[in-house]
Amino acid sequence: MSKILERADVIKPHEFFVAAGPCAIESKEQYFGVSRALKVMGVGVLRSQLWKPRSSGKSFQGLGLDSLYMLARIKEETGMIITTEIVDKDHIAPTRGVVDVPWVGSRNMQNYELLKALAKDDRPVILKRGYGATIKEWIEAADYIGSERVILCERGIRSGTDSTRFTLDLNGALVAMYDKGMPVIGDPSHTTGRRDLVPALTRSIVAAGLNGIVVEVHNDPQHALCDADQQITPEIFKRVLEECRAIHQLISSGLNN
Amino acid sequence: MSKILERADVIKPHEFFVAAGPCAIESKEQYFGVSRALKVMGVGVLRSQLWKPRSSGKSFQGLGLDSLYMLARIKEETGMIITTEIVDKDHIAPTRGVVDVPWVGSRNMQNYELLKALAKDDRPVILKRGYGATIKEWIEAADYIGSERVILCERGIRSGTDSTRFTLDLNGALVAMYDKGMPVIGDPSHTTGRRDLVPALTRSIVAAGLNGIVVEVHNDPQHALCDADQQITPEIFKRVLEECRAIHQLISSGLNN
Amino acid sequence: MSKILERADVIKPHEFFVAAGPCAIESKEQYFGVSRALKVMGVGVLRSQLWKPRSSGKSFQGLGLDSLYMLARIKEETGMIITTEIVDKDHIAPTRGVVDVPWVGSRNMQNYELLKALAKDDRPVILKRGYGATIKEWIEAADYIGSERVILCERGIRSGTDSTRFTLDLNGALVAMYDKGMPVIGDPSHTTGRRDLVPALTRSIVAAGLNGIVVEVHNDPQHALCDADQQITPEIFKRVLEECRAIHQLISSGLNN
């Protein structure tokens, strides 16, 4: 594991990375509510989305830079690590000091100008896999940023046989881990578009031995401004997280020792 | 769960189905050796392949009907449930009394004449998913046989981003389970073509809550006549199986009770 | 080009192969009507489907062997070459003398028992590409039959970005032609499921230089028992065929000679 990531307290040996939070920040009340609930259950990293890339320009686009102060506030209050999707190179500088771990979304995985701009930053970066990208293209995109600072995130690929929005590709995630020695986490929420599948897929990610999870958690999923069908409540996430911790311990300890 | 499957002692409530065995039966020595090792670790179902459909006609095609007696012998000795791939309707009748659970391979999932012939049989049938098939097509294929007798088996789909031979599609497997109420098991071996990925994927199948696993186990994988790169040894399988049993218990018991 | 195919008068140098006919034979009246219309416009090969493999067992399955006499009758009357999908090895022998060119459908491309049985026949065989098959798997399937007797038929692959039922893969068809030297024809009807796209795709197949086309033509597409949305009328086909002949001549002659 890269020293940079360890020093940043993001990916630690013998632990798995847990990031959670709403699909997008919709209001102070919603964001603070979910964040505090997650803090209580020991979640270390807070998914805090200001900009929301949407297939359609008519969909909710996020609150934007004006709401950065909310991230600063909750960070101070809870001490959680803040991760936020960066969609434009102009947002790299203003988020410094608040956003600990910028992330690059699936649709920007091959936005090379953004990757090159992030190469000049020094924070750890989560790089989501393009939904049509090969492992080779994913690794090469990480190299643009500087692979020793990158945490890869598998979030589902598009296949011709999809019964859900995307297909979680654990095979590919394991190949990136095993062959490249890079940390890889999994996002069970975006692969499905169905909240009833999220607990099972979250457990499968941890059981496969990936380095962590990023899960969409919302206090009132039915009324969420985006991804209403795939977010789970803090209550459900709490139970899933306990199962995952038990699975992680079981795997890490090695049953036969 | 269908009464037929329960009665056949194949899929039981509160247990997960464990099938294992070599990719193909190569010799009496090889087959008996692996089978006995699997029996000792409590494996209930023996993968016993007589016919091996191969992309190339020049590859090893299996020992065929002449070796059916080996299956009868090991069945008598161990009491294990025997599962064998059926590639031709002419093999349905001769295997009765020995093969408890015929299975239909990925390449024959839409061989409707074979499915119609199996509809006249009364055994449980494992139906592997075609590697290019949608969930709808898979379910419709099961209906040809009679879905109350069918155990679905996810074995990997082909996608444009494959870094391995196929991609294990847990999303699709869960949709078939949740939406159709059918038993679904997973095959971690054929999805990868890489034995180092098999333990992780096997655990992910069980953690996702599927009804069982089918794993290729060979006493000497390096010298196997087929799928040499993806079979694991009985020693490695033993360790994986213990992890899986612990994960299954953990999930079934419900942590919060 | 293989001598066998030339002798069978199926694939000739300097000509392109034109096969057409309804998706399935529904009645003597329908079949004879379409066939005579096609004969008049110079179509050499008659698509005459007795068995219709369907994703769902509840869909129309074809009239079967009982209607083989209709094929014999129209063959005698028109002198057209008869091509019929064979879905079971038991149908190979009974169709001899009537069906000149058996074809293997997409779903049976890797039904190796059927391919091995066809290997013992001596007729030319059209081998449709499995909708999830690579070019390598397609060629290996042809080798099971005997590649010097096989005409490959591209009929569309499944991809994650499909806006139509399948995607016509001209790239793959050309690779099979150029690298393997095998005759390759294209089916514009099954790729789309939309009759308004059929003329454009038919022209594209001919302009790419493939060896021929197989098109679904029905006198009353709206009331067809299968593929109602993708069959075109004889009137529309006549116009497309004229365009295709002109394109073929234009390409074959070489503009710069």
Add this chain to the structure above:
Amino acid sequence: MSKILERADVIKPHEFFVAAGPCAIESKEQYFGVSRALKVMGVGVLRSQLWKPRSSGKSFQGLGLDSLYMLARIKEETGMIITTEIVDKDHIAPTRGVVDVPWVGSRNMQNYELLKALAKDDRPVILKRGYGATIKEWIEAADYIGSERVILCERGIRSGTDSTRFTLDLNGALVAMYDKGMPVIGDPSHTTGRRDLVPALTRSIVAAGLNGIVVEVHNDPQHALCDADQQITPEIFKRVLEECRAIHQLISSGLNN
């Protein structure tokens, strides 16, 4: 057809759009040489790539803004319409007055910040399809820019059965044309990575009735700094273009009039 595109003299009724040029501008000599050869054969639009998005950061990245003057020079000399890939919103303003038609590449199709910035420009824009994008996503991306200014460009999708780099998806291109009424052109070069397939695919695009083609042409393909395997020489392009013009005329005139 949109008035904006007609006024810009880019997409005209009864004509098909022909853009060609090298994969990237490598030197003044190379660029001017190819451009003049293309001018002579009546090519109206010059592919003039300054920035070259590459999967690997170690590959040639293009000459950049410093070479914009070359585009101005050749434009003045030949009167050709200049099209250039824009990879960053900062390049929109500086290219005004020289680049007539900015284009957005496949990897940036969902780089929404770039699309939003282009929405404030008034030039026609070529929007290449993301290699993993559905038609719906492609159209929604065009809407970000303003669909009445957009020319869609099909350049190949990634599928699990690819025998070439990508698969030219004429089905999808036709759906975009027929259902949305937008102009759609095709790029035969990027779909294949094999120059021997380019002539056949170029003809297939024109025969399908798409609105135009964009072809990579290089005076010395073997020594090109990028896409060395897929560029064709001016000599070969000349012949293909003649075939395409004849096919276009044949289709447009309507054989039966």
